[in-house]
Amino acid sequence: MQPSPSEHDPYNGLTRLEPSLPSSAYWDIEAYQRDLDAIWYRSWLLVCREADLAQPLAFRTFRVGTQEIVVLRDDTGELRAFHNTCRHRGSQLCRGSEGRLKARLITCPYHDWSYSLRGDLVRVPSKSLPEGFDKADHPLYRVALSVWRGFVLVNLREDADGSAETSFDPASGDLANWPLETPVSGHMLRKVMNCNWKIFWENFNECLHCPGVHKDLSRLVPIYGRGLMGRDDDPEWARHADNDAPEFPVACGPEPRHGRETGASTALSFPT
The missing domain is CATH 2.102.10.10 (Rieske [2Fe-2S] iron-sulphur domain)
Known part of the structure; x- marks a missing residue:
């Protein structure tokens, strides 16, 4: 198990070789049923x-x-x-x-x-x-x-x-300054992806593919061009802790290139 980041060493990447999931975790019907029983049927x-x-x-x-x-x-x-x-x-x-x-x-x-x-x-x-x-x-x-x-x-x-x-992860960030009560749904787009839910989830939560797949986004948000999602994904984060360039963002998250603005949206998928 990967050790949790600490205040003094927040790096959240791998520090040693770790085995990934077996391929059967992505196609075996029994593995999928375990996912449903252990995660989707028990979580908010x-x-x-x-x-x-x-x-x-x-x-x-x-x-x-x-x-x-x-x-x-x-x-x-x-x-x-x-x-x-x-x-x-x-x-x-x-x-x-x-x-x-x-x-x-x-x-x-x-x-x-x-x-x-x-x-x-x-x-x-x-x-x-x-x-x-x-x-x-x-x-x-x-x-x-x-x-x-x-x-x-x-x-x-x-x-x-x-x-x-009560089930939220406190480390995921403080959203108190976001007016989450006021937005309304303007339009909904549904897309069915022909893949196991974990493939989508893993892709959404990492940016290794960003430099090659999302070139425009990587130019807009330079840290994505380095294949990173945030400061703590960089094993040498401490060297850049005082650097305010967008390639080395502060702990609050990725920032767009100076003089540019961007918006963000989040999609959530349920298994069927």
């Missing part, structure tokens, strides 16, 4: 902005691995999340990717079981019910939901508690 995942569900009865559906969930705003204004599955025969409840419910009920299109926006089963079409059947025993399967500064996150763990914020 960003699904949308709170403003995307601004009105009561608005909903959106999302798929994580084999699991489909629906996030909605109920008639009292509270956000809720459920597995998008009827308790009767497992039919899909909300078929569209987004929209607005026609009534203050979620009604299964298969056999008309109806649920309140709080997930409680309130109506079944059968005129006779078996002895011992209690609607209270058949609510929708709830999904943990947390709102952090306008972002909506969900967690598929049955015992998920607390808020998404």
Whole structure:
């Protein structure tokens, strides 16, 4: 395991030879299932902005691995999340990717079981019910939901508690000076990449490919032209600690070439 950076030696690169993941980690179906069980089904995942569900009865559906969930705003204004599955025969409840419910009920299109926006089963079409059947025993399967500064996150763990914020890495940076509550979604572009999720993740989190693939970006942000993402990726960072040139940025992150400006956007991908 790579040692954690310290205040006196923040270099976060390799200091000795380390084996990489075996190739099967990127194509083996059992390895993929382990990823789902250990990571995607147990972690807080960003699904949308709170403003995307601004009105009561608005909903959106999302798929994580084999699991489909629906996030909605109920008639009292509270956000809720459920597995998008009827308790009767497992039919899909909300078929569209987004929209607005026609009534203050979620009604299964298969056999008309109806649920309140709080997930409680309130109506079944059968005129006779078996002895011992209690609607209270058949609510929708709830999904943990947390709102952090306008972002909506969900967690598929049955015992998920607390808020998404408690799982954040404190070392990832202080975002207090960013007005994260105010942005709204202007446009969404979806792209399906024909690769295992780890390949995308690794590519997104390193810049070894930047000089050869992103030449314009590397000219704009000189440290990327050195194949580095930040100061602490440089094993000789201490030699340049007092150098304010953009090729050797300070600890706060990469900087554009003097006299230039740039914007940034972040994409997040979920496995399917």
